[in-house]
Amino acid sequence: MQDSSSVGLVAPKTAHFSQALTLKSGEVLPAFELVYETYGELDAQKSNAVLICHALSGNHHAAGKHSEDDKHPGWWDNLIGPGKPLDTNKFFVIALNNLGGCHGSTGPASINPASGKPWGSSFPVVTVEDWVASQALLLDQLGIDTLAAVVGGSLGGMQAMQWTLDFPDRVRHALVIASAPNLTAQNVAFNEVARQAIMTDPEFYEGDYYEHNTVPRRGLRIARMLGHITYLSDDAMGAKFGRKLRDGSLKYNFEVEFEMESYLRYQGDKFATAFDANSYLRMTKVLDYFDPAYQHHGDLSQALSKAKAKFLVVSFTSDWRFSPARSREIVKALLDNELSVSYAEVTAAHGHDAFLMPDPHYHAILRAYLANIQTGAGA
Amino acid sequence: MSQDLIQTAANRHDFALIANWIQPNSKVLDLGCGDGSLLAFLRDKLAVKGYGVDKDDANLLACISHGISVIQADLEAGLAGFDSLSFDYVILSQTLQAMVNTEGVLREMLRVGKQGIITFPNFGYWRHRIQLMAGHMPVSDNLPHQWYNTPNLHLCTIDDFESLCAKMNIRITDRIVINEGDTVTFMPNLLGSLAIYRFEQAAWPVTY
Numbered sequence: 001m002q003d004s005s006s007v008g009l010v011a012p013k014t015a016h017f018s019q020a021l022t023l024k025s026g027e028v029l030p031a032f033e034l035v036y037e038t039y040g041e042l043d044a045q046k047s048n049a050v051l052i053c054h055a056l057s058g059n060h061h062a063a064g065k066h067s068e069d070d071k072h073p074g075w076w077d078n079l080i081g082p083g084k085p086l087d088t089n090k091f092f093v094i095a096l097n098n099l100g101g102c103h104g105s106t107g108p109a110s111i112n113p114a115s116g117k118p119w120g121s122s123f124p125v126v127t128v129e130d131w132v133a134s135q136a137l138l139l140d141q142l143g144i145d146t147l148a149a150v151v152g153g154s155l156g157g158m159q160a161m162q163w164t165l166d167f168p169d170r171v172r173h174a175l176v177i178a179s180a181p182n183l184t185a186q187n188v189a190f191n192e193v194a195r196q197a198i199m200t201d202p203e204f205y206e207g208d209y210y211e212h213n214t215v216p217r218r219g220l221r222i223a224r225m226l227g228h229i230t231y232l233s234d235d236a237m238g239a240k241f242g243r244k245l246r247d248g249s250l251k252y253n254f255e256v257e258f259e260m261e262s263y264l265r266y267q268g269d270k271f272a273t274a275f276d277a278n279s280y281l282r283m284t285k286v287l288d289y290f291d292p293a294y295q296h297h298g299d300l301s302q303a304l305s306k307a308k309a310k311f312l313v314v315s316f317t318s319d320w321r322f323s324p325a326r327s328r329e330i331v332k333a334l335l336d337n338e339l340s341v342s343y344a345e346v347t348a349a350h351g352h353d354a355f356l357m358p359d360p361h362y363h364a365i366l367r368a369y370l371a372n373i374q375t376g377a378g379a
Numbered sequence: 380m381s382q383d384l385i386q387t388a389a390n391r392h393d394f395a396l397i398a399n400w401i402q403p404n405s406k407v408l409d410l411g412c413g414d415g416s417l418l419a420f421l422r423d424k425l426a427v428k429g430y431g432v433d434k435d436d437a438n439l440l441a442c443i444s445h446g447i448s449v450i451q452a453d454l455e456a457g458l459a460g461f462d463s464l465s466f467d468y469v470i471l472s473q474t475l476q477a478m479v480n481t482e483g484v485l486r487e488m489l490r491v492g493k494q495g496i497i498t499f500p501n502f503g504y505w506r507h508r509i510q511l512m513a514g515h516m517p518v519s520d521n522l523p524h525q526w527y528n529t530p531n532l533h534l535c536t537i538d539d540f541e542s543l544c545a546k547m548n549i550r551i552t553d554r555i556v557i558n559e560g561d562t563v564t565f566m567p568n569l570l571g572s573l574a575i576y577r578f579e580q581a582a583w584p585v586t587y
Contacts, residue, residue, distance in 0.1 A: 364440055368443045
């Protein structure tokens, strides 16, 4: 049966860009493609566009299903749809797969036209700034000048922030959720362990594993297992798995014994078959490099002085990877610039992953904020 | 302003009085802002740039619904997220009596704001005194809770508050005492039910 709060069946589209894109690293992508989905209708004034920015392992498939048989809808389907907090009866929602990804947009597994082979190790390291630049080109192609809002959680929140700095006149509202003004040393450390797991996998071949018809599956699996541990809170893990044993008794060997192990192995295996290791390496670098205050001697208030958008900043109490204290740094910098900002610190047990959960209060906050965004002739 | 906020504003005699002390287009921080009705009132009347602070989830949601900028924070933890003297006015409307760290909050108000505006129910109001003499904790329009469910911790009289200000070197620039919407000038500590003050740090050179 058709769910009336679902955007229903959706099909990805591909945008082609023939102009060269100079990246922050100085490298140049001669041409590229971005795969994206849209939900809802763009209004006559083109005033109701909302851009969704994905996090580390996300993609363009944020809502709806690709076929009736799909087991799961898009990754933020609980937020996006008719009558949902991000209401597609009101907004025209755009979700894309970022540059360097592995879900259709140009990335390390794409063919490099210069060599006729996959880019592999030669695919450039991209940044949040590069992503935002490419997203702006996508909007140009869609004929959208100004976003009603840009919305993102975690790494997605960093893109939302960057939008307000690089295109202050093209974004009216930024929803920065479970994010941070930069990664802490601890977060960079987690990313480095994930990268080492991938890069030391014998199947990695310096990033050119495509030519060897193999993938560094073991490394990617460990990287994802590590990630999963950090996205959950200790309490949430304890509540979900505790010390439960899969078969009820200890085996005194190295097979899966605890439910926790079983879950991690399952998540790792699932991810390792669905994601490209080169993309994962680059996504972690995008996170590590984001630091708008860096060029302002660490002064985030000065860095955000370019912004004109109105902000909603949301954090979750049990999120220790992107803690509330980091969100409060963003809020302080926005207040220093006398920008409109609201900040919600949502009590949630799920850790960093809470931003993807349909917590009623969290969703009520987003719903209320989005409902007040003007669209149409008055926007 | 939405209908429910207009209703709240109509019931709060202190809103219009507070507005009289606030310059148009100034920057206002409302501590314990509740549903944002005072800020909405000041925004609509004086075009102030306003921010609210509240720790309560329901209040936060109400403010966001009303288009009020609001920061979720516990006032007891201080105002570390706000720069010194970054606001023209810091308002604490009918909240002081519910704070644990009364002096800390007053100090933070005058660190962040050039001026503070505060309202509180006068515990010395004659009806309160009569109820106490009759052997019961006072209950009134301004103190609507029973002793066992009140959020109030530090109730004070007008004279008590002014003594604290003197001790903290806080200069009171204006005071209005009201009862049922009318200004009380005769024996305010006995006949007034609600006190409204504007004050500033005496040590700082202030040019107004």
